[in-house]
Amino acid sequence: MTVGIILSSVLLALVLLLALVLPSITSPTVPFGVRVPDGHVDDPVVVAQSRHYRWRVLLSGVVTAVAGVGMFAVTGATFLLPVSVLLLLGAWYGCFFLANQEIRAAKAAGNWYGGLRQGVAVDTGLRSDPPRFPWLWLAFPAIVTVATAVTGIIRYPAMPGQLAVHYGAGGQADRLAPKSIGTAFSLVIVQVIVTALLSAIAAGILRGRPDLDPAHPDASARWHREYASLGARTLLGLAGMITLGMMGASLLMWTGTRTPWAALAVVVPVLAGVGLCMVVLARHNREPRGTPRETGLTHRDDDRFWRGGLLYINREDHALMVPRRFGLGWTLNFGNPRAGMLLAGVLALISLVVILRFGG
Structure with a gap:
């Protein structure tokens, strides 16, 4: 049981760490999957949603880890380990989707692409x-x-x-x-x-x-x-x-x-x-x-x-x-x-x- 707790905790930590750092390593012109022009990569809405996303993910990760690993330690039911990882992945996407929708709404309301020359480059x-x-x-x-x-x-x-x-x-x-x-x-x-x-x-x-x-x-x-x-x-x-x-x-x-x-x-x-x-x-x-x-x-x-x-x-x-x-x-x-x-x-x-x- 100790091995199961250790392995599940490591896996949960890896998923949580990845979820927290992704906004920092994703291209700034596609924050949370929304295409934005260069002039809006530091828009207040984008900055605020990045902060809100991290707090939501961190809270979801702590709750999932404590609940999943704790229940496993008490019951010994091995299915709780993969379930806790799946719950964290679901919560992660929920946090992402909230940020995605808020930025999309701000982009549409502010007409961020108005007057810009859009193009596609190929190699x-x-x-x-x-x-x-x-x-x-x-x-x-x-x-x-x-x-x-x-x-x-x-x-x-x-x-x-x-x-x-x-x-x-x-x-x-x-x-x-x-x-x-x-x-x-x-x-x-x-x-x-x-x-x-x-x-x-x-x-x-x-x-x-x-x-x-x-x-x-x-x-x-x-x-x-x-x-x-x-x-x-x-x-x-x-x-x-x-x-x-x-x-x-x-x-x-x-x-x-x-x-x-x-x-x-x-x-x-x-x-x-x-x-x-x-x-x-x-x-x-x-x-x-x-x-x-x-x-x-x-x-x-x-x-x-x-x-x-x-x-x-x-x-x-x-x-x-x-x-x-x-x-x-x-x-x-x-x-x-x-x-x-x-x-x-x-x-x-x-x-x-x-x-x-x-x-x-």
């Missing part, structure tokens, strides 16, 4: 000469996956007849499955899926449509190339840490280890990978400002394509991935049919793993 070189895929970074998750598979093949004859596929908060196996190739190597399949999926996303980022600043498109395009390359390397590094965690989980299952602290071999690499990913992307997430204006243009007002400030739905945009309005990295264009196909494929792969792992 055609991203199609003809995109940043190179960092193949060397793919070596780490590939090596870990192969090592896990080889270890499993060697150990398979000596594995117990019943494999533990889930552990409770006390480190006791609460779900067993008969030994089979599907059960024993289910997490190897997860390693392959995670590596393939994050590699595909990395490739999509390198070819994705950037949100270039039309005021100084050349400098903006250079920054985008650097950030896209960094994002691709970061995702492959995260794939390596996740496969390392899956390797630890496989070894626990194959050896029948059932101590509470053994779960750290699984969770620590994954949390470390997520944390490092957040830090690296956060440090470079904001496009440098202060470059002299070159064109006299400002970003076009495209809020109509962003539902709730987070979901991008634009059927006229053929891009599959676009930079996030609020947050780190990139998001899908849900107006592109390929986005639905990608999500359906991910769900199908998850279903396959569940069948193999629990179906025997």
